[in-house]
Amino acid sequence: MEHRTPRVNSARMTSYLGQTVRLTVKVIKLQGSTALVETSDGGQVEVKLVPDANVTDTYVEFIGQVTDAQSLNMLIVTNLGSDVDLKLVDGVVEMMHAHPTIFM
Amino acid sequence: MGGRKPPPQSLRPATIRQILMASQAHTDAEFLIDDSEVTQLTVVAQVIDIITQATNVVYVLDDGTGRLDGKQWLSDVQDGESGNATGIVEKSYVRVMGALKSFGGKRHISLQRIRPVEDYHEVLFHLTEALSVHLLLTRGPPGGGGAPGQQAGHNAYMEGGGASAADKDADLTPLQQAIVRFIRNNPGGKEGVNVAAIARGAMPNQTSTDISDAIDALMERGVIYNTIDENHFETV
Known part of the structure; x- marks a missing residue:
């Protein structure tokens, strides 16, 4: 069905080329219209931000379109504060992929 | 198998995908998720849109698995009550x-x-x-082959809070667990489940002595109880 935005990490992005996903990350660096981020599985991804993107926190969740294995076109950002357990996030990402009947 | 009845007003945590796929026998029937009746639901999701209408507010909810409207009737919102949706903005999680x-x-x-x-x-x-x-309802309580000491977090809401039924099940014998699972999956309504059905269905190749010993032990622990007579049982 429509309106599905699977939670992914960098390793799983290749399976979602062109699709809209959710990526929970730690922001490493903001430079102009892009953000360099660390994904829950420790990978690095470049996120192309929308013009007035309000990326204020250390940890954020992006909804965006996967352009290739290391880049995402941002649609929406949600600020998550300064304390998110990325290891736990990764566990949940993998758990959701292991049980597609209720998550996908 | 028919829908197992959770206690009335139990609060079921679910994903929006599960809710969208919940089955309903006919228009006025209860919704079923994993063959279990759903009365009250709890969902954590992102608010995509807020539409304020004359009599209600619609929150468009998205948890990544799907989208669902949450409708709040304004007449239900009393001043100063925590049901009031203050501080909820678009894109925030609720x-x-x-x-x-x-x-x-x-x-x-x-x-x-x-x-x-x-x-x-x-x-x-x-x-x-x-x-x-979902796993508790579709596969039964953990134990048996499960990793020792790895106690899955059970739904405290659904079992009435405190030590949930599944927590109590953890140290039952495999036969006792099979019996509990069998009774839960075969709701007999007010009558409970007949002992002969349990002996046939719970676990193959058990002697009637083993079965009745296991049932006695479960009764003693308060996991199951007699219903209409001493040959019918229901789980607590």
């Missing part, structure tokens, strides 16, 4: 509680409560809890 309704073929949650999620880990917790309850 926890909602309410009943699943269908109107004109479209499902929505009639919201009793909506509150902001302060800590992102609650989003992760909810997904994990929804799966835990």
Whole structure:
């Protein structure tokens, strides 16, 4: 069905080329219209931000379109504060992929 | 197998995908998720849109697995009550509680409560809890082949809080667990499940002495009880 935005990490992005996903990350660096981020599985991804993107926190969740294995076109950002357990996030990402009947 | 009846007003954590796929025997029937009746639901999701209408507010909820409207009737919102949706803005995560309704073929949650999620880990917790309850209902309580000491978090809401039934099940023997599972999966209504059915269905190749010993032990522990007579049982 429509309106599905699977939670992914960098390793799983290749399976979602062109699709809209959710990526929970730690922001490493903001430079102009892009953000360099660390994904829950420790990978690095470049996120192309929308013009007035309000990326204020250390940890954020992006909804965006996967352009290739290391880049995402941002649609929406949600600020998550300064304390998110990325290891736990990764566990949940993998758990959701292991049980597609209720998550996908 | 028919829908197992949870206690009335139990609160089921679920993903929006599960809610959209919930089955309904006919238009006025209860919704079933994993063959279990759903009365009250709780969902953690992101608010995509807020539509304020004359008599209600519609929150478009998206948890990544699908989208669902949450409808809050303004007449239900009393001044100063925490059901009031203050501080909820678009894109924020919320926890909602309410009943699943269908109107004109479209499902929505009639919201009793909506509150902001302060800590992102609650989003992760909810997904994990929804799966835990799904697995409990579809595979039965853990134990048997499960990793020792690895106690899955059971739904405290559904079992009436405190030590949940599944926690109590952890140290039952495999036969006792099979009997509990069998009774839970075969709701006999007020009558309970007949002992002969248990002996046939719970676990193959058991002697009647083993079965009756296991039933006695379960009775003693308060896991099951007699219903209409000493040959019919129901789980607590």
